[in-house]
Amino acid sequence: MDVYFEDVHHTYPSGVHAVRGVTLHVPAGQRLAIVGQNGAGKTTLVRHLNGIFRPSRGTVRVGDWTTSDKDIADLAARVGYVFQNPDEQLFARKVIDDVTFGPRNLGFDAERSAQAVREALSATGLTEHAQDHPYHLALSERKRVALASVLAMQTQVVVLDEPTTGQDERGVQMIARIVGDLAAQGRTVVAITHDMDFCAENFDRVVVMADGQVRADDVPERAFRQAEALADAQVEPPQLLRLADELGWDSSPLTVPAFVDGLAARRAVR
């Protein structure tokens, strides 16, 4: 399902003008990462997708729906939103109840719901924790419970706010796999992240935000080359791209194999 932001502005009641004219079209199946400094307006922007916020000016559309015409409950059928802080999202006494709430609420029958919950728990590595109390789990696990509850709703659009925070290597790999699977199923993924390596390795497109505006919007290879935008947003390129730049390479390796290919090619010439 396509997502559209058309000249979106958002001003908080306090007067803070957090989003200042953002226009983006995110086609179905795309994996879009939004990066930028704390306070750049990233979370404010994506909170328009599930109707928590309405634009002060401009339009946000999810498929053929204009979000300001819909309430949060309607939008939940199309947009799954994983909060940065899982404790804003979890409420049940058992992991499985938290994860089952969404699909049941969307009207899935018992069988479809049970299937969706099983898949979501397995994808997030929580099958063994299904009967546990979420508050007895580590923060990194609670974050995956929050992710599982959204996956189980099988929405066409999935929004992830800082999904890799506090995850160890295995957790990050699990989330990377989920992002890839969602896109392969034609679902749209919009993620906010400070982890540029995760971003470079797993996303098709990078939007760099600063001061409520889009400063760069491109495939990772090119977005991470826009020095001025990155400086404004205080974003550093991914580790290997930064290294290749400093070494004077003209290629843009985003992954370990790409870097090693580059190294091998340079050695061969020499």
Add this chain to the structure above:
Amino acid sequence: MIALDHVTYAYPDAAVTVLTDLSLHVPRGTLCGVVGASGAGKSTLAKVLSGFVPHAEGGELAGSVQVGGIDVPQTPLAEAIEKVGLVTQNPFNQISGAKFTVREEIAFGLENLGIERAEMIMRIEEVGELLRISHLMDRSPYALSGGQMQLVAIASMLVMRPAVLVMDEPTSQLDPGGTRMVFDVVSELTRDGTTVVLLEHKLEQLRDHADQVVVLAGGRVALQGEPREVLSDERLTQWGTGSTRYTQAARAARDRGLDVPGPTPVSFDDALRTFGRGA
């Protein structure tokens, strides 16, 4: 300054120990980084150092925990808190909920310590400048972004000037600029004599700032030593802590038969030296 000897701990009603025969020594004015997969016992270690285990959590604690000259399990929590500041993993939970502004929130701990007003004002201004949050002082703690809230949580601890600071992933919500700033501030504190234990997934920052790095696996110390050596150890993958892309690239290049001389790089500067040589 910190001496943990043969510490073994299990949460109440838990069948297995979270920490097993764990010993750890951190000299005064140094920074000890602790890495480990989720469930390795990092957060429990933080609670042991700060007294929340066993005082608040209960359970069975064996072994000796000496921090800043006090025997933590034998000292009431209120007293232990004056010596050891704990910055918890989730800043959203550290906010007291009792205060209307960031300034009052940061003052909260100082009020409990009975610090006099003029001193309080001075310390709050100082910590505000140090962490670049002066402009947030009149805001509600709940009107902050995740990253800002994390800086406020750190400020609330720093302002109390504890001799020992335990920080559980203090930069998880921060952008790279904010992360660098916090690590710089922590380094400065250690130079001034504060002893810091930092539980962290950001390996590159530990390489650049820590005096020693400890790897926890299954509640035990799996490896301990000089940051670069520990953080480039091949077994880190098996212990689930991962490695930086620089380390991975050096290993992958060696696997391809390319000559990558010298020690395995961990940080950007290491990698420049490694791959800059005639590459």
